[in-house]
Amino acid sequence: xxxxxxxxxxxxxxxxxxxxxxxxxxxxxxxxxxxxxxxxxxxxxxxxxxxxxxxxxxxxxxxxxxxxxxxxxxxxxxxxxxxxxxxxxxxxxxxxxxxxxxxxxxxxxxxxxxxxxxxxxxxxxxxxxxxxxxxxxxxxxxxxxxxxxxxxxxxxxxxxxxxxxxxxxxxxxxxxxxxxxxxxxxxxxxxxxxxxxxxxxxxxxxxxxxxxxxxxxxxxxxxxxxxxxxxxxxxxxxxxxxxxxxxxxxxxxxxxxxxxxxxxxxxxxxxxxxxxxxxxxxxxxxxxxxxxxxxxxxxxxxxxxxxxxxxxxxxxxxxxxxxxxxxxxxxxxxxxxxxxxxxxxxxx
Amino acid sequence: xxxxxxxxxxxxxxxxxxxxxxxxxxxxxxxxxxxxxxxxxxxxxxxxxxx
Numbered sequence: 001x002x003x004x005x006x007x008x009x010x011x012x013x014x015x016x017x018x019x020x021x022x023x024x025x026x027x028x029x030x031x032x033x034x035x036x037x038x039x040x041x042x043x044x045x046x047x048x049x050x051x052x053x054x055x056x057x058x059x060x061x062x063x064x065x066x067x068x069x070x071x072x073x074x075x076x077x078x079x080x081x082x083x084x085x086x087x088x089x090x091x092x093x094x095x096x097x098x099x100x101x102x103x104x105x106x107x108x109x110x111x112x113x114x115x116x117x118x119x120x121x122x123x124x125x126x127x128x129x130x131x132x133x134x135x136x137x138x139x140x141x142x143x144x145x146x147x148x149x150x151x152x153x154x155x156x157x158x159x160x161x162x163x164x165x166x167x168x169x170x171x172x173x174x175x176x177x178x179x180x181x182x183x184x185x186x187x188x189x190x191x192x193x194x195x196x197x198x199x200x201x202x203x204x205x206x207x208x209x210x211x212x213x214x215x216x217x218x219x220x221x222x223x224x225x226x227x228x229x230x231x232x233x234x235x236x237x238x239x240x241x242x243x244x245x246x247x248x249x250x251x252x253x254x255x256x257x258x259x260x261x262x263x264x265x266x267x268x269x270x271x272x273x274x275x276x277x278x279x280x281x282x283x284x285x286x287x288x289x290x291x292x293x294x295x296x297x298x299x300x301x302x303x304x305x306x307x308x309x310x311x312x313x314x315x316x317x318x319x320x321x322x323x324x325x326x327x328x329x330x331x332x333x334x335x336x337x338x339x340x341x342x343x344x345x346x347x348x
Numbered sequence: 349x350x351x352x353x354x355x356x357x358x359x360x361x362x363x364x365x366x367x368x369x370x371x372x373x374x375x376x377x378x379x380x381x382x383x384x385x386x387x388x389x390x391x392x393x394x395x396x397x398x399x
Contacts (some may be wrong), residue, residue: 005370016392017379018373024395027377030393043393047384076392083390119396 009069014046020327024119030100034199035147036125037240039063041195044079050093053081054195059149060236066194070160078192105131106269122241129244133319137178140316141206141306142235144245149199151234153226155183165215172213175224181215190211192246204235231308246320246341249281250274250289263294263329268301272309280342287339297327298339314341320322341343 003009021027031049034041034056040063042055055075057066084090102108102119108127113120115294132138150157154170155177157163163184168177185191204211213224237245252272255265265271274293281287289295295310296302298317307313314324320343328335374380377393384391 003369003371003381010369010371013371013392015389017380017389018371018375018392019386020373020375020394020396021377022375022396032393034395039397041395043391043395045391047381047391048388050383052390079390079392087388122397126358221385321354347368 009073009076012073015080016059016076021118022118022119024124025113026101027122028099029102031096034195035202036121036123037147038121039233040067042075042120044075044082046083046086048093049144050086053192054199057136057193057195057198058146059147059151060239066159066198068159071193074162075193082192089144106230107131119204123173126243128140128243133224134243138244140244144242144315145206145233145235145237147202148204148233150197150201152232152235153228157182157194159194160183162193163191171227171229172224174312175213176222177213177215177224177226178217181217183213184221185214186211186217188214197334222320225317231306231312234312241344244320245343245344246288246315246318247280247283247324248314248339249278249286250311250339251276252280252295252309252311255294255324263296266302269296270304270307270309270313271297273300281336284342285340286342287326289326289328289339292330294329295326296329297343299324300327314339320344 005011005014030045031051034054038056038058040056044052044055049194053075055072059065063102082091083292091103102113102124105127105187107130108119108123111117111127112123129138129143132143152170154168154172155165156167158166163182165179165181165183167179168181172287183197184193186197187204189200191197191200201211207226211226211228213226215222215224252274254270254272254335257267260267260269260271263271272295274289274291277287277289277291281289298310301313304313305318307316318324318341320341323338323340326339328337372382380391380393381391
């Protein structure tokens with residue numbers, strides 16, 4: 001048994017109304033917005049549907065990267081504290097987002113509700129993106145690269161201790177973050193759990209150059225102004241179920257300035273050396289690239305404001321299923337070849 | 349690695365063991381909100397894929 005009623009966690013949980021939802025048909029998905037690529041996700045709220053905090057979240061490491069029974073216990077305690085403050089009139093609820101429901105997405109209705117099939121979390125996220133693609137509101141920096149990885153700015157959490165910092169490196173360390181700090185707010189919004197942090201961090205504008213973290217250090221708040229590198233939002237999304245993700249089945253590494261100069265390539269271009277070709281490239285007849293090839297252009301384009309590799313350019317600027325032509329240097333010879341991207345389908 | 353798998357499994361099987369724990373889980377959001385309003389308790393809400 002995970003949480004016997006008379007155990008510390010059981011005693012905490014027994015102070016809550018506990019509910020488990022597997023069908024999203026009538027749930028306000030505007031209020032309960034989260035990255036639907038989580039296997040499990042929790043909300044702590046009150047009977048007025050005011051959310052205290054979230055619990056869950058994950059990254060490419062695995063679905064359990066931030067799930068931990070000790071940190072769950074911390075969240076349950078904090079939830080009770082906030083609830084007591086709410087009852088005492090000392091807690092201000094966040095603004096309620098616009099309501100939204102699964103029935104607002106015709107493709108989702110057609111594929112699930114009309115067939116009396118389960119409206120699953122990941123289907124909601126995927127069909128939302130497909131509708132955004134259809135109506136021209138898809139922002140790939142935000143919707144394809146949802147839930148940026150905090151490790152890219154050097155934050156390593158001591159997971160059992162919630163938002164306590166285990167190790168700070170890179171931009172976080174340069175801003176003054178230290179082991180033992182506890183993250184308390186992002187750009188002024190309080191965060192209590194990793195899920196809160198990930199959700200709030202995801203709302204940072206992708207073109208932002210800085211983000212303000214407030215940490216609790218020895219009981220005092222300390223503001224840290226963290227520099228965001230270009231493509232700070234770029235993280236491994238291969239574990240996600242994203243129909244809108246054009247998969248080119250190769251990976252490359254940007255050439256350095258000297259290599260570009262030697263080949264006479266644009267110094268600001270995304271020319272890159274192919275480091276890996278997925279086995280699916282051959283199986284699906286996606287491309288005939290080889291490890292060591294230098295890809296210098298996609299459909300004649302050599303540079304992009306956001307992309308530093310040709311595959312990122314393809315992901316950001318093309319639709320899943322599109323075919324492109326890439327310029328390649330192989331063994332000193334210049335050639336041109338097609339790359340067909342694939343549009344995945346994750347329907348049951 | 350085995351520990352991490354065990355943690356994930358522990359969370360994933362929380363549902364199955366909840367009743368054994370003596371904790372009462374509702375499966376209706378509407379009922380849960382009504383219960384939270386009636387009792388004044390906060391709500392711990394889990395979203396998960398259908399097993």
